[in-house]
Amino acid sequence: MTRGAILFAFNSEKFNYYNMAEQTAKRINHFLDLPVTLVTDQKSFKETSYSWDNVIKVVPDKDNFRDWGQWINKGRYQAFELTPYDETILLDVDYMVNSNKLLKTFETYNDFCCHNKTTFLMHPNAPQEALSSYSYDTLWATVVTFKKTKRSQQIFESLEMVQKNFEHYANIHSFISVSYRNDYALTLALRIANGHTILPGDFIPWNLVHVGKDTTVIKNNQDELNTEYTVLFDNWKRGKIRKEYMTIKDMDFHLINKDCIEGVFGE
Amino acid sequence: MDTKTLLAESKARFNHNAAKDYLAEKYQNKLVVAEQNGLWKADAETISLLNSLTKSKVVLIDTFSNPVKVDRKELLKTLRTVYNEVMEEWYEEWQELEGKR
Numbered sequence: 001m002t003r004g005a006i007l008f009a010f011n012s013e014k015f016n017y018y019n020m021a022e023q024t025a026k027r028i029n030h031f032l033d034l035p036v037t038l039v040t041d042q043k044s045f046k047e048t049s050y051s052w053d054n055v056i057k058v059v060p061d062k063d064n065f066r067d068w069g070q071w072i073n074k075g076r077y078q079a080f081e082l083t084p085y086d087e088t089i090l091l092d093v094d095y096m097v098n099s100n101k102l103l104k105t106f107e108t109y110n111d112f113c114c115h116n117k118t119t120f121l122m123h124p125n126a127p128q129e130a131l132s133s134y135s136y137d138t139l140w141a142t143v144v145t146f147k148k149t150k151r152s153q154q155i156f157e158s159l160e161m162v163q164k165n166f167e168h169y170a171n172i173h174s175f176i177s178v179s180y181r182n183d184y185a186l187t188l189a190l191r192i193a194n195g196h197t198i199l200p201g202d203f204i205p206w207n208l209v210h211v212g213k214d215t216t217v218i219k220n221n222q223d224e225l226n227t228e229y230t231v232l233f234d235n236w237k238r239g240k241i242r243k244e245y246m247t248i249k250d251m252d253f254h255l256i257n258k259d260c261i262e263g264v265f266g267e
Numbered sequence: 268m269d270t271k272t273l274l275a276e277s278k279a280r281f282n283h284n285a286a287k288d289y290l291a292e293k294y295q296n297k298l299v300v301a302e303q304n305g306l307w308k309a310d311a312e313t314i315s316l317l318n319s320l321t322k323s324k325v326v327l328i329d330t331f332s333n334p335v336k337v338d339r340k341e342l343l344k345t346l347r348t349v350y351n352e353v354m355e356e357w358y359e360e361w362q363e364l365e366g367k368r
Contacts, residue, residue: 101296101297104299104301107301108299108301108306119292121285121289122282122285124284124285124288200331200332201331205299205306205330206295206296206299207292207296209292218270218273220270230270230273230274231285232273232274232277232279233282233285235282242280243277243278243279243280244279244280244281244282244285245274245279245280245281245282246281246282246285246286246289247286247367248289248293249360250293251289251292251293
């Protein structure tokens with residue numbers, strides 16, 4: 001039974017996702033001891049001293065935009081076909097691996113799992129995100145662990161269907177479809193594949209830790225595999241900002257706030 | 268600019284409560300154990316229950332709400348070990364945190 005991780009990285013005008021993927025891959029190699037396959041395009045790929053387990057070049061669908069510019073995040077459903085491993089961790093490249101915690105997903109799942117609950121650093125009481133007031137709580141495509149089973153295949157095929165009909169599902173579930181989001185597509189795809197039910201075993205039994213708005217993360221030293229960070233938070237009170245901070249170590253987190261990328265990846 | 272200078276110049280204050288929450292989040296997660304076809308939390312409640320039962324094979328409800336028949340002593344041994352290790356780590360980092368008051 002082979003195990004590995006797969007990353008998708010397509011550079012945009014604003015962010016060098018390839019560089020982020022390379023740093024994340026080194027962390028996966030070190031903390032999880034897993035090989036890493038990269039899915040990228042010809043334009044983003046560059047030869048460096050880092051040795052990928054596999055590099056798969058595809059032609060990405062670039063038709064997606066966010067407030068900060070082009071966001072090439074479509075095609076994640078291809079992970080099932082492209083992964084060379086029997087068991088795979090599909091990770092966003094802005095997920096900071098600082099521990100071996102993700103290895104536990106291989107022990108706790110049946111054949112597919114993702115996060116269904118989140119915590120925001122410095123925002124302990126932040127509500128869970130929902131597709132809309134009338135729909136489901138969001139599942140997160142940031143970390144997905146899956147086996148090559150028939151059911152996983154159905155989930156990824158559903159993901160493809162939702163991506164290709166995103167506007168239709170946005171109308172049904174009352175969310176804005178201007179930007180395609182894998183999180184929303186996964187939320188719907190998993191329910192579709194499960195016959196519109198929830199299977200508790202499909203969820204990772206701990207929270208996905210986000211770095212959200214008004215929060216900045218800075219690495220405490222320049223080591224490539226640094227695991228200690230200072231978290232700075234702008235706490236707005238009565239129209240004034242009070243700066244607060246704490247330090248964290250050996251804890252995985254996901255950078256929702258893209259302004260943090262420089263402080264963490266040095267981009 | 269290094270982190271210490273940045274913190275000093277921005278007059279940032281250490282948020283003790285947020286740090287406490289972060290520790291809880293980090294170490295509660297480490298208490299999760301997959302064993303004997305079930306998913307368990309090595310917490311005081313589960314360990315106490317296992318301790319108070321007497322049969323060698325017992326049925327417990329795991330964190331996925333499934334009933335699972337387990338070897339009581341084996342599971343108790345694992346959960347105790349995990350509990351002790353995680354609590355020691357938690358305490359150590361908590362002590363470091365207390366020093367930052």
